[in-house]
Every structure is written in structure tokens, then in C-alpha cells.
Amino acid sequence: MTTIRAAVTQVAWTGNKETMIARHEEMTREAAGNGVQVMCFQELFYGPYFGAVQDQKYYEYVETVPGPTVERFQALARELRMVIVLPVYEVENQGEYYNTAVVIDADGTLLGKYRKHHIPNLPAFWEKFYFRPGNLGYPVFDTAVGRVGVYICYDRHFPEGWRELGLGGAQVVFNPSATKPGLSNRLWELEQPAAAAANQYYIAAINRVGQEVDEFGPDAPHFYGSSYFVDPRGNFVGEIASKDKEEILVRDLDLDVITTVRNDWQFYRDRRPDSYTRVTTP
Numbered sequence: 005m006t007t008i009r010a011a012v013t014q015v016a017w018t019g020n021k022e023t024m025i026a027r028h029e030e031m032t033r034e035a036a037g038n039g040v041q042v043m044c045f046q047e048l049f050y051g052p053y054f055g056a057v058q059d060q061k062y063y064e065y066v067e068t069v070p071g072p073t074v075e076r077f078q079a080l081a082r083e084l085r086m087v088i089v090l091p092v093y094e095v096e097n098q099g100e101y102y103n104t105a106v107v108i109d110a111d112g113t114l115l116g117k118y119r120k121h122h123i124p125n126l127p128a129f130w131e132k133f134y135f136r137p138g139n140l141g142y143p144v145f146d147t148a149v150g151r152v153g154v155y156i157c158y159d160r161h162f163p164e165g166w167r168e169l170g171l172g173g174a175q176v177v178f179n180p181s182a183t184k185p186g187l188s189n190r191l192w193e194l195e196q197p198a199a200a201a202a203n204q205y206y207i208a209a210i211n212r213v214g215q216e217v218d219e220f221g222p223d224a225p226h227f228y229g230s231s232y233f234v235d236p237r238g239n240f241v242g243e244i245a246s247k248d249k250e251e252i253l254v255r256d257l258d259l260d261v262i263t264t265v266r267n268d269w270q271f272y273r274d275r276r277p278d279s280y281t282r283v284t285t286p
Contacts, residue, residue, distance in 0.1 A: 006259040008149040010176065010206075011040040014229045015250050016214035017052045021065065024050045025073060029080060035252050036084040041110070042149045044089035044178040046212050047157050048103065051093065052219045053182040053212065053227070055124075058133040066095035069117055074106050082112030087147045089154060091180045093134075094119070103135045103156055105180060110148035118143060120156035121165060128184065128225050131158070144172035150259055153205075157181040160195050160209075163202070164283065170203035170272070175259050180210045184225035192230065201238030204265045204272075206257050208233050213248055233257070236265040 013031050018024050028045055035043050047053070050073060054062035067073055073092060081088045087110050094104035094117070103120035119138030123131045142165055144153045153174035159165055160179050169177050183192055192209070200207040212227035229248060233241040233255045241255045266272060 006150075007256050008176075008259065009039050009041050009254060009256050010149075010208060010233070011035045011038075011043045011252055011254045012178070012208050012210040012231050012233075013043070013045050013049075013250075013252055014211055014213050014231045014245055015046060015049070016212070017216045017219065019218060021050050025076070029076075031252050032077075032080060032084065032086065032088070035254065036086055038252075038254055040086060040254055042087035042089070042147065042152065042176070044105075044154075044180055044208060044210055045091055046210050047091050047180040047182045048093055049091050049180070052216045053225065054219075055129050055131045055134065055182070056216070056220045056223075056225055058130045062134065063101065065093045066101050067092055069094050069104060069106055070114055074108070074114065078108050078112040078114060081108045081110060085110045085148075087149050087152065089152065089178050089180070091156065101135055102138060103131070104138075105154040105156060105178070107145045107147065107152060107154065109145075115145045115147065116140075116143055118154040118156070120159055122159045122162050124158045128223075129158070142168035142172060144169060144174045150175040153177040155179045157183065160199070161191070163199065166199040166203050170205060174203075174205050175262055176206045176208065176257060178208045178210065181212075182225070182227060183211045185228055189228075196232075197234045197238040197240070200234040200236055202271070204236040204269065205262055206233060206235055206241070206259075213246075213250060236262050 091105040121138040125132040153169035213229040215226040231245040
């Protein structure tokens with residue numbers, strides 16, 4: 005049996021970047037002390053969710069990859085022998101910004117990055133003001149704990165990317181998010197378990213907690229936590245995290261279940277890509 009111990013965090017905005025980074029370092033060390041081997045943080049982990057407004061001052065949160073924050077967590081990953089999935093605000097060239105997640109192996113190696121493909125543009129989620137659409141495909145990374153993929157927040161509404169990750173051999177897919185109440189509540193409960201069952205891998209759904217009133221005023225989105233893991237049958241692995249508290253959610257994932265489920269339900273054998281002509285038609 006191949007079982008890995010995985011964790012995700014849900015954290016409230018502290019008010020500045022440095023304390024957010026320090027808070028996540030502290031939580032990473034705590035998780036390592038609990039035997040965690042792979043860990044993912046929430047979307048844009050070191051800042052507020054600035055998609056709530058359209059303001060150029062938040063461009064100041066961009067960093068290169070590699071850059072100071074990535075290198076800091078590379079050193080931490082190496083020290084703790086932990087795989088870390090690190091969602092950051094990336095600058096490629098001046099004025100070319102991406103919503104990115106970096107995957108760092110347990111020896112500190114930067115394995116690569118995923119850039120969010122699907123960029124929303126609606127009230128409280130003005131992301132097209134900040135991000136270009138991802139252009140690096142749907143990579144799956146060979147890590148010390150297995151094959152890891154990433155999808156980011158709004159991406160989860162699009163089934164095609166989930167399948168791309170499955171075809172790439174993903175065993176665990178992390179979906180760091182910033183999700184508020186409203187239309188999303190039912191989808192938060194439904195979509196990721198359905199995607200896990202349809203594609204037969206584990207999914208970790210990560211959300212923020214709290215309301216960033218000091219940053220954006222009383223109309224700031226209220227993030228409802230409720231992070232969770234689901235298995236390749238679409239079942240929750242343990243309890244769902246709280247709606248309003250900071251938390252490190254730790255779960256043991258038996259990767260052998262993936263083989264069992266794929267043998268029981270031969271979705272990858274029976275799929276018919278030759279017949280799906282409209283899916284990739286613009």
C-alpha cells in the first residue's frame with residue numbers, strides 16, 4: 005500500500021505580505037511535525053484577494069519565478085523534506101502577470117509551474133485586470149510523493165482541464181481557491197467530488213477564510229473555508245474543514261485506490277476522443 009500524508013491550509017489575511025509568508029512557514033513546520041509529506045496553500049497565498057477591486061497598486065505583489073518567496077520555500081521544502089505547492093502572483097515580463105502555482109519537490113527542486121487558464125471578470129472577481137490566461141498547458145509533476153497536478157479556483161468549473169490532468173497521469177490534484185458565498189456554494193460541494201470520480205484521482209479543494217474588510221471595506225468578499233479532500237470515487241476523505249477558522253487540514257491518501265477504481269470503472273479505456281468534435285471548437 006502506498007499512502008501519503010497530505011495537507012492544505014486555509015488562512016485569513018493578516019494585513020501584510022511578510023506576516024502572511026511567516027504564518028505559512030509556521031504552518032508548514034507544524035504540518036511537517038505531523039508527518040505531512042505534501043502541502044498546498046490557498047490561491048495567491050501571500051496577499052489579500054485583490055480581485056475584489058481593480059487597483060494598480062496590487063501589481064506590486066508580483067514576483068518572478070524563481071524569486072524571493074519561491075526560493076524561501078524551496079529552502080523550507082529542502083529542510084523539511086516536503087513537497088510544497090505554492091500559489092503566487094507571477095511576473096514573466098513587465099506588464100505580463102499570471103495567477104501561478106509553483107511545485108517544489110521535497111529536495112527543494114523547483115519542478116515547474118501551472119498558470120491559471122480560466123480568468124473570471126465579474127463583480128468582486130475582476131481577475132482580467134490582473135492576470136493573463138495561462139499558457140503552459142496542464143502539467144503533471146513527478147514528485148517525491150507521486151504525480152501532482154494543479155488547477156486554480158475558477159478553473160474548476162471547466163471539466164476539460166480536469167481530464168487533461170488525468171490523461172497526464174495525475175494522482176493528486178490541488179485546487180487552491182478564493183471562493184465566496186452565493187452561486188458558488190452548491191458548486192463547491194458538487195464539482196470537485198464529481199471531477200475526482202470522473203477522472204479517478206484525489207482532489208484537494210482549498211479556500212480562504214474571513215472577510216478582508218480592512219483592505220477592501222464592508223463589501224469585501226467573505227470567504228467560507230470548507231476546504232476538503234475527496235478520493236477517486238468522489239467521497240470525502242475525513243471531515244470538511246471549518247467555515248470560519250484558520251486550519252491545517254491533514255489527510256492520508258492511499259494511492260493504490262486509484263488503480264482499484266480505474267480497474268473497476270474503465271473510463272480511460274472507454275472514452276471516445278474521436279467523437280468529441282465540438283469540445284475543442286472555439
